[in-house]
Amino acid sequence: MLFNQLTAAGSNFRIMWTVWIWILLAIPVLAYSQERNDSAVEIDQDELKNLFDRYGLSDDIAKLGISSLTHGENILQHVERILTLDGEIKRSEVFLVQSTDAKEIIDLRAKYRRRDLEEDQDFVDHLEKLTKTEYLLKSYSKSYDRKSVEVFEQSNGDVEIHFDYAAYQLPQTIAYFRFMKVVLTVRDGRPVQMVISSSKPFDYESGFKAEEYTQVVTFGLLGNGKTIVKEKQIVAKGVRKGKPARLEMRIKTIAFYDDDEETIILDQDLVARASDPRLREEKIELTRPLPLMADMVRRQGIDVPLPYGVALAYRYQAMDLGFSGFNIMGVDLDEFFDPGESIGDIRAQSYSLRGTVNVLPFWSVFGLAGKIDVDAEVDAQYTGAIEDLLVERFGRLGAAAICRAAEAKGLDICSPGRVLVPVKLDYNMLGLGTTLSVGYRQFFASCTGSYTRTVRDGTVNWNEGIVTLQPMVGYQFLQYRAQLLVGTEYQGLDYTMSGNLGYIPELDREFTYDVGVELNRWAFLAGFNKQVGKHFNITGLYNKGKTRESFTVNVGYQW
Numbered sequence: 424m425l426f427n428q429l430t431a432a433g434s435n436f437r438i439m440w441t442v443w444i445w446i447l448l449a450i451p452v453l454a455y456s457q458e459r460n461d462s463a464v465e466i467d468q469d470e471l472k473n474l475f476d477r478y479g480l481s482d483d484i485a486k487l488g489i490s491s492l493t494h495g496e497n498i499l500q501h502v503e504r505i506l507t508l509d510g511e512i513k514r515s516e517v518f519l520v521q522s523t524d525a526k527e528i529i530d531l532r533a534k535y536r537r538r539d540l541e542e543d544q545d546f547v548d549h550l551e552k553l554t555k556t557e558y559l560l561k562s563y564s565k566s567y568d569r570k571s572v573e574v575f576e577q578s579n580g581d582v583e584i585h586f587d588y589a590a591y592q593l594p595q596t597i598a599y600f601r602f603m604k605v606v607l608t609v610r611d612g613r614p615v616q617m618v619i620s621s622s623k624p625f626d627y628e629s630g631f632k633a634e635e636y637t638q639v640v641t642f643g644l645l646g647n648g649k650t651i652v653k654e655k656q657i658v659a660k661g662v663r664k665g666k667p668a669r670l671e672m673r674i675k676t677i678a679f680y681d682d683d684e685e686t687i688i689l690d691q692d693l694v695a696r697a698s699d700p701r702l703r704e705e706k707i708e709l710t711r712p713l714p715l716m717a718d719m720v721r722r723q724g725i726d727v728p729l730p731y732g733v734a735l736a737y738r739y740q741a742m743d744l745g746f747s748g749f750n751i752m753g754v755d756l757d758e759f760f761d762p763g764e765s766i767g768d769i770r771a772q773s774y775s776l777r778g779t780v781n782v783l784p785f786w787s788v789f790g791l792a793g794k795i796d797v798d799a800e801v802d803a804q805y806t807g808a809i810e811d812l813l814v815e816r817f818g819r820l821g822a823a824a825i826c827r828a829a830e831a832k833g834l835d836i837c838s839p840g841r842v843l844v845p846v847k848l849d850y851n852m853l854g855l856g857t858t859l860s861v862g863y864r865q866f867f868a869s870c871t872g873s874y875t876r877t878v879r880d881g882t883v884n885w886n887e888g889i890v891t892l893q894p895m896v897g898y899q900f901l902q903y904r905a906q907l908l909v910g911t912e913y914q915g916l917d918y919t920m921s922g923n924l925g926y927i928p929e930l931d932r933e934f935t936y937d938v939g940v941e942l943n944r945w946a947f948l949a950g951f952n953k954q955v956g957k958h959f960n961i962t963g964l965y966n967k968g969k970t971r972e973s974f975t976v977n978v979g980y981q982w
Contacts, residue, residue: 497522497523498679499521499678499680500518501519501674502516502519503516505672508663509667518533518697520532531707532704532705533704533705535703536699536703568587571585572586582609583608584609585605585607586607588603588605604619604620604621605617606619613642614642614650615642616639617639617640618639620636621636627661627670632662632663633670635658635660636657636658638655639655640654641654643676646687647685652676653676654675655674656672657672657674675690676689711730713781713782714781714783715782716784727784729781731779731781732778732780732781733980734779734980735774736775736978738775738975739771739973740769740773741768741770742970743766743970745765746765746940747763747940748762749803750937758806758808759809760804761805761806766801767801767802768801770797770798770799771795771796771797771798774793776792777789779981786857787857788857789855789856789857790855792852794852795849795851796849796850797848798847800843800845801842803841803842803843804839805840805841805842809837810826850878850886852876853876854874856871856872856873865898865899866898867899867906869894870892870895871892871893872890872892872893873890874888875889876889887917889914889916891913891915892912893911893948896910903953905951905953906951907951909948911948912945912947912968915944943968946971947966948965948966949965950962950963958982961977961978962978963977
């Protein structure tokens, strides 16, 4: 339930590639221990937009540190990877072929020989997962923190531009970028090298936790004056499946095809190998059908949720109800039970499974099914008015005799008093709902509405539906990927509780009831949401109103 927003824009640089994700997925802390002989240049926010122009660069150069799948280019790269796991070495090699059409739709394919992946069969699977993340990152390519930008002019004429990525703008799936720091070295108005680092360990590939990571990106200059990513070298050290692991990767651009249909070969031998018709080829799917308009919304700088989700929820609710009338099986009992002096103590537990689909980035729909267990106790004020009916029918002496006989059996029907009536009911539940949400930086707002109906176990008569609304606002703690929220909850319970408990053999008829109740439909709501990893979340909600109190625990998974 994060609705982080950021500003995204286009790029003049078209330096790309899937494996950028490997580059950035794990990012180390680089320490500069040598003495610096440079001077810092102060930048105010009004001048920041002209900063890169000052040094002969495009403002879009910042996106080279977050995504290389940013613009329409056709490029061929060679990827070598060495994974050392507890002393065992696995080597793999692939070629990556990217083509981009006029609408900036990217087609990405991996070409490889089976023998090159014999020791690392899951390499292509990792490649696809990481590339999908890379595709997502391209929509956040300008999400650097402008306040973090620093410029150091060195004595040798080089310029170092330092900046961080903006934490609030990143969704959970790429949350590790909030720790990233970038150092870009510029010489004579052209980028020479980029080093990306992170202040904390993070999850790299599946099961690989990177504790140390170094990435060095080397830029090259083509004959036509275009700057490209020439080579990327990555070394990551950490733990995988509880064992020490080291990952080395070298990504080299070997051919470049520009918009003017010019072909620039940078490594003839590797290009010839990539043209071998015996190579296997796999297409890497970058987009998903849902949510609709996801790419368009991302280009506006708005976080897009994962399309599907399931959740298990438990809710406990206690209600203290007053009564305004009793009608049982068509008989008005207010004469015998004083509604104003009667109280209903209701305790309900519900267990539900919910499936969610995010149709649009800001709109989801869900269906739910579950069970509700109700334990209630009606503490009714008995008026003793039945004595008047007995007098009317049997006379005063007859009525007195009947009252004494009933009292002898332990049932005082002719004297006022309290009557406790326990009730236990079990229901099945079905429902539909929807959520609308918006957000800006650390703040978000949402409104969830649902419609549910229940049917008592063993019967076929569905009760009237209940509408529930939950408008909420909240604040996100970026460092912990947690949110606090407050709001209200509306439960559209009717002021009359009516239903049919089914056929009662002893009465030879169905037991119907229509009881007037006094309740408050609105209650205060407060809670939290904690995201665990990329897919799981835990939510807790507490409600407090005049006539009810409840808490809810929800565990969800999104993919």
